[in-house]
Structure formats: C-alpha cells, structure tokens
Amino acid sequence: MEQLLDAGTPAAQIVATGRDTDKLTGLAENGVTVRRADFADPSTLDAAFAGADALLLVSTTTVGERFDNARNAIDAAIRAGVSRIVYTSILNASTARMALADAHRRTEQYLRDSGSAFVILRNGWYLENYTDQLPVITQYQALLGSARDGRVSAASRSDLAAAAVAALSDDEHLGATYELGGAPFTLTELAATISDVLGTRIAYQDMSVADYTSALTSAGVPAEMAAAVADADAGLARGELFTDSDALAKLIGRPVTTAREALQVARQAQVSR
Numbered sequence: 001m002e003q004l005l006d007a008g009t010p011a012a013q014i015v016a017t018g019r020d021t022d023k024l025t026g027l028a029e030n031g032v033t034v035r036r037a038d039f040a041d042p043s044t045l046d047a048a049f050a051g052a053d054a055l056l057l058v059s060t061t062t063v064g065e066r067f068d069n070a071r072n073a074i075d076a077a078i079r080a081g082v083s084r085i086v087y088t089s090i091l092n093a094s095t096a097r098m099a100l101a102d103a104h105r106r107t108e109q110y111l112r113d114s115g116s117a118f119v120i121l122r123n124g125w126y127l128e129n130y131t132d133q134l135p136v137i138t139q140y141q142a143l144l145g146s147a148r149d150g151r152v153s154a155a156s157r158s159d160l161a162a163a164a165v166a167a168l169s170d171d172e173h174l175g176a177t178y179e180l181g182g183a184p185f186t187l188t189e190l191a192a193t194i195s196d197v198l199g200t201r202i203a204y205q206d207m208s209v210a211d212y213t214s215a216l217t218s219a220g221v222p223a224e225m226a227a228a229v230a231d232a233d234a235g236l237a238r239g240e241l242f243t244d245s246d247a248l249a250k251l252i253g254r255p256v257t258t259a260r261e262a263l264q265v266a267r268q269a270q271v272s273r
C-alpha cells in the first residue's frame, strides 16, 4: 500500500479491505478508503468492491479456506466490473507438489477461466521467513530446516509488493504469469551468510520433515502452520521454490534485495531494539 502511494496513486483512489478494519486505521488516516470484506462471506463483497477498477488479491491466511475465499473474491470483483485482477500465487504453482501450492494452482486456473483480465505473480518465498527467525537463530546458534541442499530464490516482501504495484499499473503485464524470485541460495549458504552478518558461527541443521515439524510446534508455531512450513521445505529440497527468472528485477526496475542485505537490515533492527 505504501508503495502504491509512493508511486503516485492518490490515496482517494485506493480501497483497503480486511475482516478487521481496526487494523487499517493507519491507512484511513492517510486518506485511503477502508472497507470491511470477508472473502468467506460473499454478502460482504459487493459493497466492499463497489467502484473498483483493479483488484490485488492476496491469498488469505487460513490454509484450508484459501481457494474458496479466492473464488468468492474473483466472482465479486467481476460483478463489480473490475478491469483486472492481480493475484499473488506461489513459485512454480503449476508443477509444485508441496501442499501450499494446491490452492494457488486451483485459484490460478479459476482466474484464467473467469474471463477477467489478470496478472499472476508467482511470489517466491519471503526473505522475511528467514530474517524474522534471527532472534531464535541467535539464541540456538543454528538454522533449522528440511530443505537439504535445495536452492530457494527468496525475495523481500517489499520487492514483491513493488512488483504488485507494477502489475496493477502497467497494461503491458496483462495476461502474464511471472515467476518472481531473488538470487537463489541453499540453507547451508544462508547459514554462512548469517554467520558473517552476526559475526558468530551458525550451522544449518537439516532434519526430517517430521522432526522439523516437531521443532516448529515446540517453538510455538500452530500445528497446521508447522506442517505446512516443513512440507514447503521438502518442496524446496525438490526445487519447487527455485527460479532463474529475472522477472522480479525487470518488474521493479532495480536489482532484487539480496539475503545479505535483508539480514543486515534485520540485524540492525535487532541490535537497536
């Protein structure tokens, strides 16, 4: 949203939606229109999407409900007469076997069949999935996972958001499906970069999917999310979170943020807290 505003879109032309509009008061204070929308309740969507010209559809957070939610949102956007729908999918959605890819694959197909103009952004794994772990990594001196020696083309949320702004703004992207990722690395390589940034040795500890799931649940991650994350790491091991596409850099018009840069920023934030 900040990047849409920074790109010069007037706040009065932006509508932000969510189930809990209290979370959006900061945006309302900046002049963005805030409306309640629950994708699980289609009766809320006609009013929420009224007058919209373009929809950025971010998949919702409850894993088992994602496809139904996305279908309801696409149907409502078409009823509202939008001229494009931009959907944030996952890398390699058409071939990835990880459980998280299933709803994305079904949503992509539904969107392609819907008749609406679209842009599909197959977002890579967030660098923040790793940088957010820095406190725990520091505490245990280890990065855990079940990714083996697979390579992950992770990218920052900020770069992926900038790509979404481009997809919303430029007609040249209509009908495209983009694989969006940054410079790839293995988790062993990531542990070496973290070691450099922290100035202390961090080892990558590879474990079975079952053991990694248990480690995540022991650390307080909800069971469903822990299973999804460990299963995604197994997909990473199979190459499902890798891309050699340069579409992200092209869409945002600058080099993609590297893991080292993201770790340095996260480390700085950690020490100044």
Ligand SMILES: NC(=O)c1ccc[n+]([C@@H]2O[C@H](COP(=O)([O-])OP(=O)(O)OC[C@H]3O[C@@H](n4cnc5c(N)ncnc54)[C@H](OP(=O)(O)O)[C@@H]3O)[C@@H](O)[C@H]2O)c1
Residues within 6 Å of the ligand: 017, 018, 019, 020, 021, 023, 037, 038, 039, 040, 058, 059, 060, 061, 062, 069, 123, 124, 125, 126, 129
């Ligand atoms: N690439 C990656 O590494 C990665 C990592 C994490 C997530 N993701 C993807 O990104 C998506 C968003 O994740 P996030 O971490 O950005 O989550 P987030 O910050 O919690 O954003 C999710 C948004 O969806 C809204 N929402 C959730 N359920 C909704 C519903 N039923 N109806 C309408 N709005 C709803 C939430 O607002 P309210 O709660 O107010 O409704 C919130 O604004 C995930 O679903 C996943 O597909 C990708």
